[in-house]
Amino acid sequence: MGEVKLDNWQKKSAEHQKKYKQLLQRADKNKVLKQLPDLHEEAFTHVNCLDCAACCKNYSPRFKTPDIKRISKHLGMRESVFIDTYLRLDSDGDYVVKQSPCPFLGADNYCGIYEVRPSDCERFPYTDEDVLLKRPQITLKNSTFCPIVYYVLEKLIDG
Structure with missing residues (x-):
């Protein structure tokens, strides 16, 4: 596998969307799943x-019930107050943050609730799990703003 250069990666990712889509549709799922943990770490x-x-800065995770319980407890807030203060329902009926960037993101890019962050945040960018293949639309979208997803997809194409 060749080296993946990260300079100008957003432009390259935009140019490679068709390749990524084909990869995700045609990939030998078992082969790819075996490669993901190492590619993720790399x-x-x-x-x-x-x-x-x-x-x-630009997107929101879903805040599921266990996330809301855990985070509101951590912040010392009632769940209803936490929801009213920070969350809204999106078109899919999921709780997401009211605004971007995330209100828990600090100026230094550290998360203020990292230890108790939502499951979606903990799992993002899904480059070490089957979501990468099972939800190709999400993977394609993520490849446009996350250099980790770009890197892993480029490695898989080179593969």
């Missing part, structure tokens, strides 16, 4: 999320 050696935080 990507994180090249990308520091604290330099980017595009996910936290």
